[in-house]
Amino acid sequence: MNPACSRCGRTVYPTEKVNCLDKIWHKGCFSCETCKMTLNMKNYKGFNKTPYCNAHYPKTNFTVVADTIENLRLKKQSLVQSQVHYKEDFEKSKGKAFSAVADTPEMKRFMKTQMQVSDIQYQQKTKSHPSEAHLINPGPSSQGIHPYSALQPVHTAPPEKNPTPEPMPQPVPPPSGKRYRAVYDYNAADDDEVSFLDGDVIIDVHQIDEGWMYGRVERTGMGGMLPANYVEAI
Missing domain, CATH: 2.10.110.10 (Cysteine Rich Protein)
Structure with missing residues (x-):
């Protein structure tokens, strides 16, 4: 059929x-x-x-896998294995941090300039809020020194009968560069820099680059490099 x-x-x-x-x-x-x-x-x-x-x-389209007990168990097992591998990689990479910034003289100078800007902002804040500066830098009484100890008489040794005459100060040569006045305190960070206080007059100033100068503090007679944003022209 x-x-x-x-x-x-x-x-x-x-x-x-x-x-x-x-x-x-x-x-x-x-x-x-x-x-x-x-x-x-x-x-x-x-x-x-x-x-x-x-x-x-x-x-054909992909079908959605049903959340059966077996599939959920496999999914959980895969997640645990991923976490184990992550922890192993993390333990291996510990202590292997890499510096992303090259340690060059230009970068050191840039970092130092950034620290100076932060120092300027701090000094501006202490000038505008002296009460806060007192809290940050406590006086002698907070360091265990009695406030009235400065009024006590100090016993000094008697002067010698024939003191050695002090040498005559050497004459300071007349300034040959520009004159600047310090507007902030600055503590030298390197041997080639000079420290000064707010209000000091800086003489014999010569421009080095956009951010640094060379000059001599009139009060102390010390000379060296100084940041340009800490002083102003007279």
Whole structure:
């Protein structure tokens, strides 16, 4: 007995029989499910035991994995393994910090300038809020020194009968550079720098670069490099 066609349901005779996708078709009924274009054994694509042409072949999508007990266990195990690897990498990398900034003389000078700017901001704040400066820098009484100890008489050794005459001070050469006045206190950070106090006059000043000068403190006679943003021209 001849079988029926899977498309039209009519009897399929051997001369027009197409056996494909576990079904029997007429040659004319073996066509695309969408556009009805007649197909053959070379150009068809099967999906769910149904023929399609190349243009209308259904695109497969990823299915969502169900949150079964086994899948949740595998997900938790993967997370634990990731944390173990992270901790191992962290322990290996400890103590291997790398410096991102090159330790060059220009960078050292830049860092020092940044510290000076912070120092200027601090001194400006202490000038505008002297009460806060007193809290930051307590007086002698907070260091265990009695405030009235300065009024006690101090016993000094009697002067010698024939003191050695002090040497005559050497004359200071006249200034040859510009004169500046310090507007902030500055403590020298290197041997080639000079310290001064707010209000000191700086003489023989020569510009080195945009941020530094060279000069001599008139009060102490000491000379060296000084930051340009700590002084102002007279």
